[in-house]
Each structure stands twice: as structure tokens, then as C-alpha cells.
Amino acid sequence: MILAIIENAFLSLIGSAIPASAVVMLAATGAMLGERVGVLNLGQEGLIGIGAVYSVIAVLSWGVESPWLAMLIGMIAAAVAGLIFAVCVVAFRASQVLVGLALALGGIGLSNQLGTNRNGTPIQTLFREVNPGGILDNHDAVSAFLFHDPVVYIAYIGLPVVLWFVLFRTRHGMNMRAVGENPAAADAVGVSVTGWRIFYSVLGAALTGAGGAYMVLSFTPTWSPDIARGRGWVALAVVIFAGWRPGWAVAGALLYGSMISLDTTAQARGWGLPFMGASDLSFFLSMLPYVVTLVAILIPAGAVKLGRRVRSTAAPAALAIPYSREER
Amino acid sequence: MTGDGTRPSVEARGISKAFGGVAALDAVDFEVRWSEVHALVGENGAGKTTLCNILAGIYRADAGQVLVDGAERDFRSPAHAIDAGIGMVHQHFRLVEPMTVAENIHLGWPETPGVVSQRALVDRTEQFMGEMGLHVDPTARIWQLSVGEQQRVEILRVLARGARVLILDEPTAVLTAKEADDLFRVIRELAASGLSIIFITHKLREVLAVSDRLTVLRQGVREITRPTEGATASEIARLMTGEERVLDVEHRTVTGQAALELKGVSALNDRGIEALHDLDLTVRSGEILGIAGVSGNGQSELAEVICALRPLQSGSITLDGADLASLSVRAVTDIGVGHIPEDRIGMGMVLSAPVKDNAVLHNYWTEEFSQGLTLDRQGVINFAKQLVETARVQTRSVFSTAGQMSGGNQQRLVARREALAADRLLVAAHPTRGLDVNAAQEVRSTLIDKRDSGCAVLLISDDLDEVLLMGDRIAVMYEGRIMGVFDSADADREHIGLLMGGHSAVEAAS
Ligand SMILES: Nc1ncnc2c1ncn2[C@@H]1O[C@H](COP(=O)(O)OP(=O)(O)O)[C@@H](O)[C@H]1O
Ligand SMILES: [Mg+2]
Numbered sequence: 001m002i003l004a005i006i007e008n009a010f011l012s013l014i015g016s017a018i019p020a021s022a023v024v025m026l027a028a029t030g031a032m033l034g035e036r037v038g039v040l041n042l043g044q045e046g047l048i049g050i051g052a053v054y055s056v057i058a059v060l061s062w063g064v065e066s067p068w069l070a071m072l073i074g075m076i077a078a079a080v081a082g083l084i085f086a087v088c089v090v091a092f093r094a095s096q097v098l099v100g101l102a103l104a105l106g107g108i109g110l111s112n113q114l115g116t117n118r119n120g121t122p123i124q125t126l127f128r129e130v131n132p133g134g135i136l137d138n139h140d141a142v143s144a145f146l147f148h149d150p151v152v153y154i155a156y157i158g159l160p161v162v163l164w165f166v167l168f169r170t171r172h173g174m175n176m177r178a179v180g181e182n183p184a185a186a187d188a189v190g191v192s193v194t195g196w197r198i199f200y201s202v203l204g205a206a207l208t209g210a211g212g213a214y215m216v217l218s219f220t221p222t223w224s225p226d227i228a229r230g231r232g233w234v235a236l237a238v239v240i241f242a243g244w245r246p247g248w249a250v251a252g253a254l255l256y257g258s259m260i261s262l263d264t265t266a267q268a269r270g271w272g273l274p275f276m277g278a279s280d281l282s283f284f285l286s287m288l289p290y291v292v293t294l295v296a297i298l299i300p301a302g303a304v305k306l307g308r309r310v311r312s313t314a315a316p317a318a319l320a321i322p323y324s325r326e327e328r
Numbered sequence: 329m330t331g332d333g334t335r336p337s338v339e340a341r342g343i344s345k346a347f348g349g350v351a352a353l354d355a356v357d358f359e360v361r362w363s364e365v366h367a368l369v370g371e372n373g374a375g376k377t378t379l380c381n382i383l384a385g386i387y388r389a390d391a392g393q394v395l396v397d398g399a400e401r402d403f404r405s406p407a408h409a410i411d412a413g414i415g416m417v418h419q420h421f422r423l424v425e426p427m428t429v430a431e432n433i434h435l436g437w438p439e440t441p442g443v444v445s446q447r448a449l450v451d452r453t454e455q456f457m458g459e460m461g462l463h464v465d466p467t468a469r470i471w472q473l474s475v476g477e478q479q480r481v482e483i484l485r486v487l488a489r490g491a492r493v494l495i496l497d498e499p500t501a502v503l504t505a506k507e508a509d510d511l512f513r514v515i516r517e518l519a520a521s522g523l524s525i526i527f528i529t530h531k532l533r534e535v536l537a538v539s540d541r542l543t544v545l546r547q548g549v550r551e552i553t554r555p556t557e558g559a560t561a562s563e564i565a566r567l568m569t570g571e572e573r574v575l576d577v578e579h580r581t582v583t584g585q586a587a588l589e590l591k592g593v594s595a596l597n598d599r600g601i602e603a604l605h606d607l608d609l610t611v612r613s614g615e616i617l618g619i620a621g622v623s624g625n626g627q628s629e630l631a632e633v634i635c636a637l638r639p640l641q642s643g644s645i646t647l648d649g650a651d652l653a654s655l656s657v658r659a660v661t662d663i664g665v666g667h668i669p670e671d672r673i674g675m676g677m678v679l680s681a682p683v684k685d686n687a688v689l690h691n692y693w694t695e696e697f698s699q700g701l702t703l704d705r706q707g708v709i710n711f712a713k714q715l716v717e718t719a720r721v722q723t724r725s726v727f728s729t730a731g732q733m734s735g736g737n738q739q740r741l742v743a744r745r746e747a748l749a750a751d752r753l754l755v756a757a758h759p760t761r762g763l764d765v766n767a768a769q770e771v772r773s774t775l776i777d778k779r780d781s782g783c784a785v786l787l788i789s790d791d792l793d794e795v796l797l798m799g800d801r802i803a804v805m806y807e808g809r810i811m812g813v814f815d816s817a818d819a820d821r822e823h824i825g826l827l828m829g830g831h832s833a834v835e836a837a838s
Pocket of ligand 2: 373376377378419497
């Protein structure tokens with residue numbers, strides 16, 4: 001009996017964590033793409049908002065009926081924001097941290113503004129779950145793990161596999177990694193550092209925008225202000241947790257996604273904390289993703305301190321450092 | 329293509345280039361022929377690297393033309409220069425450290441297969457190394473390699489792309505004598521096979537040993553291009569420096585109390601392995617103690633423990649009887665210890681900060697430069713100007729960043745600053761490494777002035793000539809131990825050479 005309850009709770013957690021984390025997964029992949037070529041975009045939170053609000057606009061105002069098309073529109077909007085960011089930090093070599101923070105705040109503000117009179121309007125144009133032939137209908141365990149909409153499969157399987165393959169199995173990916181590790185070296189052998197950095201930050205922004213679009217087209221599914229609710233920041237943490245490796249981002253996103261779901265569930269059910277006299281668990285759960293990030297950062301740092309090299313999980317060496325050929 | 333040795337491969341005509349208004353090159357003509365090794369010589373800051381960076385498409389010239397095989401070219405990026413057959417091995421290697429040798433060789437190379445596997449890259453690399461007769465483990469990661477091996481990777485990478493003109497920027501600066509000899513052999517072979525080699529150096533011995541022709545640059549202007557045959561070292565030196573300054577050091581024997589005293593000192597290196605073993609050493613006020621030894625035998629760690637930059641495992645370090653080891657870095661500076669660090673870029677200065685701030689890195693908090701809680705800007709500027717003048721540092725102004733100065737000028741600045749800070753002890757680690765003749769002489773005079781004013785000077789250098797020239801006493805270091813200490817009058821070069829190689833005193837004597 002108790003086992004069944006626990007199993008049930010666990011399954012419902014997984015069932016909601018997977019789609020909840022898909023947003024994080026898309027944004028983390030987008031962020032990772034830029035970071036692999038040395039561009040740190042702290043504006044993920046804003047890009048999610050922009051992607052989301054433009055998908056909402058596409059559906060509610062422009063009458064777009066395909067969720068794919070709505071998502072594409074969200075992605076394009078985020079890509080435009082990403083392009084502005086990339087031109088500032090790559091071409092004009094502005095501080096990636098400052099412009100990224102501006103994008104985060106500006107993107108949230110802009111999307112809230114655009115979304116004001118669309119608050120709470122339910123969105124009908126939704127991604128549908130894939131349920132092959134109804135064979136295993138109503139089996140909780142299977143449906144929790146398996147029956148999701150196609151975006152989930154793309155986010156968790158398609159994207160990481162493709163990105164891993166490109167990064168580690170192609171000439172192109174090798175050059176990408178070189179741009180992120182040592183742009184001067186890449187430049188010296190004829191790789192266009194500026195071009196690649198701009199291209200991949202824009203592509204990354206589009207992916208993060210897809211995350212935002214997914215929120216409103218499947219997950220919530222409605223516009224509400226501050227739609228990202230910290231998922232953009234969590235995505236940045238996932239990239240660190242994953243050690244810039246696409247496969248690990250899946251684990252990271254699920255871990256973080258579960259923490260978010262747990263938090264939401266706890267708030268909804270009013271779970272209290274059995275210690276510290278807190279009647280509300282949520283302050284602790286909201287904090288959890290960031291605590292885990294700290295630990296994830298400290299583990300490799302600690303290993304270095306102990307004299308072990310953990311190079312494969314280290315950040316790209318040129319991350320957030322602008323490059324100019326004639327500067328030394 | 330293999331020329332008769334007279335047809336020009338690359339020509340630069342009237343090349344000018346300025347950085348932030350300061351001319352680095354002024355209407356320079358430069359011509360290299362097929363099948364020749366062409367030495368490009370000049371002091372630090374003469375413009376050698378800048379000229380070659382222009383040939384390699386890294387920098388764009390403000391004026392002038394570049395011709396390859398007689399045809400004018402406009403290189404807008406290194407990729408264009410590579411396509412034209414020009415490859416450059418930079419002084420600071422451009423390799424991706426966490427990647428393997430095979431990956432680095434295949435970076436940015438259009439002939440690399442679109443889908444790669446480590447196996448395929450390694451096979452291709454091995455095949456290619458076989459053809460070139462140059463070998464490095466293709467599966468090793470760059471950070472695991474010695475500097476000489478890294479250089480070989482760079483050369484292989486350039487040759488792999490079919491470079492016909494190979495530019496080597498100060499390739500021997502980081503090599504051991506044996507590695508340098510190997511490199512010379514490779515260079516000669518490549519030239520014999522028809523390639524053009526541009527070889528940048530300021531070591532005259534190397535110029536005479538390997539080049540067919542040479543070009544001297546001085547302050548951005550070409551002084552001469554001539555066949556190496558018949559040229560003499562002193563003639564080239566005169567053209568490089570425009571004047572000759574030879575240092576004559578008078579040695580002295582100082583007796584009396586030790587200023588710096590190390591007793592039973594042991595310390596670990598960065599990897600946690602013991603680098604100094606139970607070491608005893610004294611330096612007296614008014615003398616230069618030279619430490620001879622092949623680099624990597626604990627010299628860096630020695631300098632660092634003295635300057636409180638590295639913890640002691642055991643033993644004691646005292647200056648005039650007072651404990652040094654327990655002090656903070658700032659306290660060590662405060663009591664009059666100066667340190668010219670080995671890594672002047674990493675430890676000696678802040679490259680992105682202006683020269684004036686670098687001039688007061690040690691003492692900006694002292695009363696001399698304070699007005700209440702704020703910095704006395706004018707005071708700092710005046711101090712920096714004076715420092716720049718006395719140390720003969722060439723910089724546009726004290727407001728330009730330290731990174732804009734050439735290495736020689738950076739070192740002049742650090743050396744003079746540290747000398748000023750050092751009242752009682754000056755620790756100088758490889759203070760003239762990579763410097764040209766003039767800059768080296770100036771740094772050496774600074775050390776001698778310090779000694780004459782009664783300061784204790786500890787000079788660490790892997791250049792035995794320098795240690796013998798400068799040291800009033802000479803200590804030989806090998807694997808973290810002092811193998812012997814000699815007065816300069818009794819210092820026998822061969823004997824010291826044997827001790828440096830780890831032969832014990834007894835063996836060396838017999
Ligand atoms: N990227 C750069 N930015 C500013 N100044 C530079 C740069 N590169 C070279 N210089 C300046 O140009 C002059 C020539 O430098 P360089 O070509 O490096 O000399 P060399 O290689 O002969 O030692 C120096 O005064 C140096 O400070
Ligand atoms: Mg140079």
C-alpha cells in the first residue's frame with residue numbers, strides 16, 4: 001500500500017519532470033552551443049521569454065495553427081535577440097557578462113510587455129503526445145516515461161545525439177571546440193573565429209527560444225508574466241553541471257527538472273519542513289538547484305586542487321573572453 | 329618550384345605598420361628566396377614578429393605590398409596566407425592544449441575528413457610524420473608534451489598544409505641545446521628540399537650556424553640584407569643595436585654575516601612532488617650569488633619559497649636573522665625583498681593595466697602614493713615617468729597598457745621596479761631570458777648596482793655564461809639540491825657543467 005503510494009508519487013514526479021525539464025534541456029543545449037565556441041550568454045532567461053511570447057502572439061494574434069510554425073516564429077524572434085547580443089559581444093567585443101545580463105532583464109521586460117493582454121488565455125494549438133497504437137494505455141509507469149510530445153524526444157534524444165556527434169565526431173566540431181579553447185590557434189589555421197562565434201550564438205539563442213515556445217505550446221500552456229521562472233538560469237547551471245557535454249546535459253536537465261517539479265508539487269500540496277520550524281518547504285526546494293550547481297562546480301575545482309586534472313569537464317578555456325587578431 | 333636559390337619566394341615591399349600611432353615597421357623591404365634559410369635578426373621590439381605576422385596574414389599592413397612567387401597578394405586572414413603556401417610557427421604556440429596531437433594537426437584543415445574518428449586522424453598523422461621524418465606521439469594531448477615536441481607539432485601542422493614558406497618566430501628561445509640542434513637539422517633539410525625558411529632569432533651564433541642570408545631590422549627599419557657567409561657576429565650585433573655596450577663585471581669577495589640564510593629547506597612543486605630537498609644556502613649582503621643549473625631542478629621553487637609564494641615543508645629561511653617564511657607576500661616586500669619573477673607576464677605585471685599602475689604594483693598602498701584613502705594620481709604618474717626614464721623603458725606613454733610594450737621593455741620595467749623595492753635582498757629569476765643584448769646588459773647593470781649598494785642578490789639563470797659573468801659566488805643546483813658552491817675565482821666551467829648534469833663532486837673532480 002505504502003509502496004504503491006510512493007510509486008505513484010514517484011511516477012507523477014517523473015511524468016511532470018520530463019516535460020518540465022524539456023525547457024531547461026533546450027535552453028541548456030542552446031547555451032552550451034554558444035559556450036563551446038567561447039560565447040557566454042547569460043541572457044537565457046530573456047530568450048525563453050521572447051521565444052514564448054512570440055509563439056503566443058503567433059497563435060493568438062496571427063492565427064497560426066501549427067505548433068511547429070508557432071515554435072519556429074518564437075525561435076526566429078529569439079535568434080534576432082541573439083544576433084544583437086552576438087554583434088555586441090563578438091564584433092564589438094563588449095563584455096559578455098554585462099550584455100548578457102542586459103539581455104536577461106530586457107528580454108523578460110519585453111516579453112512581459114508584449115504578453116500583457118494575453119495573460120491566461122489558454123492556447124489550443126498544442127503539441128500532442130505520441131502514443132503508439134494505444135497498446136500500453138493507462139499503464140502509469142510506461143506512460144510516465146514514454147508518452148510525451150515529439151519536442152521532448154527531440155530535446156532529450158535528437159539534440160544531444162546530433163550535438164555530440166558534431167562536436168566530437170566531425171571536423172566541423174573539432175574546429176568549433178578549438179574556437180572555444182584557443183581562438184588564436186583556430187584563427188591561425190584559418191577558422192573564422194568571429195563568424196563561428198556569431199553563428200553559434202545565434203543558433204543557440206534560437207534553441208533557447210524553442211524552449212520558451214515549448215513552455216507555452218505544451219507545458220503551461222498559456223502565457224503568464226515572467227514565464228521562464230528561473231529556468232534560464234538553471235539551464236546555465238546545467239551546462240556547468242554537464243561539463244559542457246551534451247549527453248550529461250540530459251542527466252542535468254532531468255535532475256534540475258525534478259527539483260523544479262518537486263518545488264511546484266510541494267507548494268501545491270503545502271508540504272512543510274519537519275525541521276527548522278518551517279511550514280513551507282518551498283524556500284528550501286527553490287534553493288536546491290543552485291546548491292546542486294555550487295556542488296557541481298566545486299567537485300571539479302576540488303579535484304584540481306587535489307592535483308588531478310579533470311580537463312574533460314573544464315569550461316572552454318576562452319569562454320567569455322573576446323578575441324581580436326591584432327590584440328595581444 | 330625547387331628554385332636555383334635566387335628566385336624570390338616571398339617579397340615585402342615598403343611595408344609599414346603602426347600600433348596605436350607608434351610605428352612598428354617603417355617602409356620595410358624584405359625578400360626571401362626559394363631553398364634558403366633566411367635569418368631575420370634584430371633586438372626585442374625591432375619589428376620582426378610584426379613583419380612576419382603581416383606575411384602570414386595575421387596583421388594587415390598599413391602600407392606596402394606582399395608578393396608571393398612574383399604575384400601580389402592581399403591577405404585578409406591567415407587562411408589566405410595558408411592558401412598561398414605561407415605558414416608560421418608563432419613564438420607563443422597556437423595549439424589547443426586539451427586536444428591531441430592528431431587533432432591539432434588536423435584543425436582548420438580542409439583536407440581533414442568531414443566525419444572524423446580519433447583512429448583515422450592518428451593514422452593520417454602517423455603517415456604524414458613518416459613522410460616528413462618528424463615524430464611526436466599522435467595520441468598525446470598537447471599539455472603532456474615538452475615545448476620542443478609542441479614546436480614539432482606546429483611545424484608538422486604547417487607543412488601538412490603544403491606550406492612552401494615556413495616562418496619560425498624565435499624557435500630556439502624555448503628549446504634545450506639538443507632540441508635546437510635537431511631543429512637546425514630539420515630546417516636545413518627543408519631548405520634543401522626547396523622550401524623557404526624565415527628564421528627569427530637574436531642569437532648571433534644561430535644566425536651564423538644555419539642561415540644562408542640574413543636581414544637585420546632595427547627599430548622598424550631594415551638595416552641590411554646580406555649573405556651570411558663572411559658576416560661576423562660583432563658586425564651583426566653592431567647593426568642590431570646601433571652601438572656596442574659590453575659589461576665588465578668586477579667580482580668581489582664578501583665575508584661576514586649572511587643576509588639570507590636557508591637551513592634544511594624542503595618544499596613541494598605544483599604537482600605535489602618534493603622539489604627542494606633539505607637545502608642549505610646563504611647569500612651575504614653586497615654579493616651576487618648565482619645559481620647555475622638546468623631549468624626544472626628546483627630553481628623556480630627556490631625563488632618562490634624565499635618570496636613567500638610557496639609554503640615550506642620543513643626548514644627555515646631567515647633574512648638578517650629574522651624569519652621570512654612565516655611572512656605574507658606583502659610583508660616580505662615591505663621588509664625590502666624584491667623579486668624579478670621568472671614569468672614576468674603572469675606574475676610580474678598586469679598586462680591590461682597602464683604602465684603607471686604597473687610601476688607601483690608593490691607600493692601603491694604606501695604613504696608615498698596616498699592621499700587619505702585615495703591614490704595620489706599625480707604622484708603615481710611622476711614616479712612611473714621617472715622609473716620609465718631611468719630604466720630606459722620604451723613606451724608610448726605611462727598611460728598605455730603594459731601589454732603594448734615589447735617583452736624587453738616589460739622586463740626592464742619589472743627589473744627596475746623590483747630593484748627599487750629591494751633594500752636588503754633581490755631575487756632575480758632568469759631576468760634576461762628572451763632579452764636582446766642591450767636590454768640584458770641593462771638588467772644586469774641593475775643587479776650590479778644593487779649589489780654595490782649593499783643588497784644581497786640571488787641570481788637564478790639557466791644561462792651558465794650569465795651566472796659565471798655575474799656571480800661573486802656560484803652555487804650549482806641539481807634535482808633540488810645544492811651540488812657545490814664556488815667563489816667566482818675558483819669556478820671552473822667544465823666542473824660546474826658536470827655538477828649541473830648531476831655528477832657528484834667526487835666524480836667531477838676525478
Ligand atoms: N599587437 C600589438 N599591439 C600593440 N603594439 C604592438 C603589437 N605587436 C607589436 N607591437 C609593438 O610593435 C613593436 C615591434 O614589436 P615586435 O614585432 O613584436 O618586435 P620583435 O618581434 O622584433 O621583438 C614593439 O614596439 C611592440 O611593442
Ligand atoms: Mg618577436
